[in-house]
Amino acid sequence: MTLIYGHRGARGEAPENTLASFQQCLEHGVQRCELDLHLSRDGELMVIHDPSLKRTTGRRGKVVEHDAADLAGYDARHGGPGWKQPCPIPRLVELFEKCPFEHWQLEVKSASRTRAARTVLAIQALAREHGLLERITVTSSSREVLRALLRLAPEIPRGLVAEYGWLDPLKVARQYDCSLLALKWTLCTPERVAKARQQGLHVSIWTVNDPALMKRLASLGVDSIITDFPGLALATLGESQG
Template identity: 75%
Template sequence: MTLIYGHRGAKGEAPENTLTGFQECLKHGVRRCELDLHLSMDGELMVIHDPTLKRTTDRRGKVVEHTAAELVTYDARKGGPGWIKPCPIPTLEELFEKCDFEHWQLEVKSASRTRAVTTVLAIREMAQRHGLLDKVTITSSSREVLKAALDLVPDVSRGLVAEYAWLDPLKVAQSYGCEILALNWTLCTPERLQRAQRQGLHVSVWTVNEPALMRRLADFGVDSLITDFPGLASATLENC
């Protein structure tokens, strides 16, 4: 059976990476999610995709230039599906407290060595405090992040985010002891999928929004789909 992950909550249905979006995902019965993390100025794990505030809020500047207390007051509805009420940038802590997901793919964007270390340690500490160590996977396309995770928090599951085929993603995933391969759907050939699964990888394919593509990838045998439309994906795969 192909599992479903809500991409940044339910990016096609509600403002991305907001509590509202993750609650929408859960309303559809989809209990797996993917989200993005950046550190605030004071080292809090903030749920936002870009390193800057411009695209999703009415603010300017970098996430790291603002404190968590400031960031949680900023409305992140901009550029997404229309939404009546403000949707603030959440902390990861708030989502852990308010959303009951079976599994979380926590994507850490490219980071310096120091920030990679700080981020993976903060994720482990928070996941342990909330009893979620077995329900989170730190994912990244950054070798710096994956190396920090492997070296410092080896008991937390790791996943490689692979967008391009210029490096063999299976070799990279293996070298960092990854359990998940989050693969751009355009790279998901049946041959690569089978090789990855033989290697013991869970293959999670993104971002899959068309019903015909959902069905095709499910027929290939992907382990999970990451989608902006978890409700649509749920309805589509139920009918497969």
């Protein structure tokens, strides 16, 4: 069975990486999600994709230049599907408390060594506090982040995000002892999927919004797809996602 992850919640239907988006994903019956994390100025884990506030909030400046209390008041529904109510940038703790996902892919973008370490330790502390260490995989394309995970939180499963083909993703995943490979769909070949699964990797393909592509990837034996339209994916690939 090919599992389904909602991409930034249900990004095609609700403002990405907001509580409304994750609730929409759950309402479809999709129990797994992917999201993006950045630290606020005062060290809280905020759920937002870009380092900059511009695209989703219309505000200037970077996430890291603002405290969590201020970020949590900024409306993040700009540039997404129409939505009547304001959608603040959520703290990760809020989603952990309100959204009972079975599994979370938490993507950490590239960071300096110091920032990678701070982010990893913050995830570790929050996941421990909420008893979710067994239900998260922290993913990244950044070697600094993967190194910090290995060094500081080896008990948290790691995943490599691979977007470009110029490095062998299987070799990099092995180097950092990853259990998951989040592979851009354009890099997905039958040979690569087979080799990754032989290596013991969970193969998760992003971002897959076309039903024909969903079916083709499922036929290749990928473990999961990440999609902006979790309801469509569920209708295409079958009802059971437990």
